[in-house]
Amino acid sequence: MTDIKQRSIDLKPEEITKKDVAIAWLRFYFANEISHSFDRYLAGALMWALMPILKKLYKNRSDLAAAYQRHLLFFNTQLTWGGGTITGIMSSLEAVRANENYEGKPISIDDDLLYNTKAGLMGALAGIGDAIDSGTVQYIFIAIALPWAQQGLAIGALFPFVAFVCYQLAVGYYFSQLGFKLGRNAATEVVGAKMQMLIEGLAILGLFMMGILAASYIKVNSGLQFTLSGKNFVIQETLDKILPGILPLIVVGGLYVYFAKKGLKVTNALIGLTVILGVLAAIGIL
């Protein structure tokens, strides 16, 4: 204790509160992709998010500069799951480090540990987060609103936007607080059993909605008809008698198999399908 009192009281790290972490999360949400660059991706956003916290922790200018610099190394993750959790974890680890630094103890949270924590989590959390947020939740909202848009209503655009932004802010806030509270242990919670169940449930709901959309909005009909021994055959009518909706399903199934075999090559799929449909339409099969 006496040792601490001898040091300048101005240099003592301030305590980091839940509110500070909430602000850091909102700053990450805002700065997220603005400074996205080829070599460091989102490092600038994370650093900018942590800035007020780092300023509270490191009152010495050279310590602060060092903190800024160590958060500018390559960093890339998904916004809410990755960004939220890692913003929280970094806040808690930096607070521990700043206090060790101030009290003159050996630093247990060194640069390597900070970076390895980030690097170890960013990919795994991004994988979950991208699939859940961008790939599933966003499209559940859009699927619900699509019929409104098709009727020409503005709510078709406003509902998915507002709902998704609220979802992002809430999820990121939850994970940033979780990361702050549990530190590095938060990772096990985020990928834990209960979260796994939630993820599975969302995946099922997402797939279900895609099935509804596929049936409602993919329009592939055969225009082919021919006369055979005096009888007129309309191919689409025959198909509808056997299995209604078979053609759109074949198209989606074909694309899925293509992605499963060749990886997610969306541009190739778009161009390839455009050519195939264009040719089939031109020769009158579709």
Added chain:
Amino acid sequence: MHVTFLQATIIAIWIALVMSRSLLGGATLTLRFSPMMTGLVVGIVFNDISQAMIVTAAIQLIYMGVFSPGGQMPSEPAVATAIAVPVAILGNMSPASAVGVAVPVGLLGSYLYQFRFFINTFIMQKFTDKYAAAGNSHGLTLSLIFIPIVASFVLYVPFMFAALYYGAPFIADLIKTNSSSFIFHILNVIGGGLAAVGIAVTVYVIGKRSYIIFFLLAYFVAVVAKPLNITMVTYAIIGAIIAFIFVLAKSEAVTTAKDSIGSNKSGSHANVDDDDY
């Protein structure tokens, strides 16, 4: 038919706000990946919200599931929409044939976004490192927030303005003068079928191959129930209930199995179950 100076300017600024990723920050994720809000803005600017939303819904279908692990996308839905919807409104095109305009524009748009990364890389190396080493917080905000936003505006506003002011009426006229039913038939078939791409991508991304059974279930339910005009909200509720039942049954099965293996550990399992939400 033409686009006014003001209309082109407003839409160009909107796209710059989205593509610089500065409009509410993370909210630009859905603004960029989904054409919906851009379609609405175009509708307001051209004073035809209804037609704009109908066209945008068709464009949305091809861009379902398109998002960017790692930040790079094969296509830019917002950019595509900002051009294709005005073209469709000016040229009185069907939503499906507007998709034919959106796809190539979207592909072009993705190169522009790559260029943004290049500019940001330069900004970071030139300014951010210097300010970080000096512990200069204001300088960091300048180089991480303000300069990248200004750079993106310089990149996107003139490009989008020119494309809208000169390009959109040109494409619309071109389509009008060549409006043989043959070409429109092809465009309509392509537009109607391309919706499959977005859905297939989403199904692929959501993953778990065995869960595709839920996709098939929904597909045939929707095909059969088409005459009933069931709303999407109703379908979403049904889907949520099915998902809940499945997860519930699965977790019960796991718990029962665990309990029967080690009864001495059952206390802790009961705890796990109790705080379910």
